[in-house]
Amino acid sequence: MEMITDGPTILLSGDFDVRSTMEVRTAIYERLEGHDEDVVVDLTEVTSIDLTALKVLAAATRQAARSGHHLTLRGCGPAVRRLLHLSHLIRVVEVERASASA
Template sequence: MRDQGNEPFVVRANGEIDLDTAPSLRRALVAALESHREVVLDLWEVTFMDCAGLGALVRARNRAGRCGARLVLRGAGHCVVRLLKLTGLHRRLAVEP
């Protein structure tokens, strides 16, 4: 059942998002997107992200589209923003300061 509230659900990530941690982030985002209209991924405390992290974000974005939900990335640091720009994903994902 989808949440009818106006407040977005916040998922907070920290540390490194890599091959070891990306699957748990993906699961958390999918679960949140299935029950909320808007999910904010707080990246403020993320220090590193690799291609596995990017894959988790893309899968979550695709799930959001199928669920009629919105995924927003917020507080991404330089390392994450740089990676999003290098891959062109900054044009496909909603990124807020």
């Protein structure tokens, strides 16, 4: 998995699974502590994700709320959305709505 940070935005690509959760968790928490802005995790280029990774995102969402911020997931493809629904984590995380195409 590759990760690029751009201010409060974290862009992920590749396989987001148990092997990369600590790195992503650390990046999110650093953004929450170091910025007054809300954090966005862009999953547009993520090719696969596992339940452990989604749990990290859910825990980070709760932490953001405790500190008065929001953590938003952007670019969730069908597979990510399906796993969010199956795990019921869709109730915990904030998923950015896809913009309507013209």
